[in-house]
Amino acid sequence: MLDSIFYKPFSKNFAFLVLRVFTGALLIHHGFEKLNDINNFADAFVRPLHLPFPVTLSYLAAGSEIGGSWLLILGLGTRLGATAILGTMSVAIYHAIATSGFNIYLLELLALYFACAFSIILLGPGMFSADYLIKETLKSNPKFFNLNASEQSLKKSQPIKNQGSESEIQKKIFVFPFSNFLSS
DSSP: OOOHHHHHHHHHHHHHHHHHHHHHHHHHHHHHHHHHHHHHHIIIGGGGTTTTSHHHHHHHHHHHHHHHHHHHHHHHHHHHHHHHHHHHHHHHHHHHHHHHOOOOHHHHHHHHHHHHHHHHHHOOOOSSSSSHHHHHHHHOOGGGOTHHHHHHHHHHOOGGGGOOOHHHHHTTTTOOOOHHHTTT
16 A cells, blocks of 8 residues: 555656646746847857857757747657757756856756756656657557558569568568657
């Protein structure tokens, strides 16, 4: 009984939804603030790091925060959006440490966003996401991408006397790279 109270997760997928939506909704305004005065952001945060093309990198940071936040909120390409946010937070943490040292007041919000993005990358979007709906649609309808054409071309390329069973032919069909990683 104590195991079920203390250790067994309940509503795990709802927790993923809350983590995704709150992280995205709270972070998106930071990207819009950067866009309001992009030159000021470039002068204050990018130029002190001596990075090339500070205005372009400022637009990239704002775009990754806005685009990544929308991807988290929708649950569409969730790990891609979390990776964009993780990259921006990594540079922001580096900037905070390089300019102010280990000032906890500057680092705490950045570290929280970093931890949320890292957790979302590791855990995935959960069931309440567009990624899950796409995965289930493709799983329930495996011929969604007209795999018959690739099966027929595979059969034609093999010699007639050496044709294997249907399962061997299915194994040789192209599999998307990282498909197991993206569909958890």
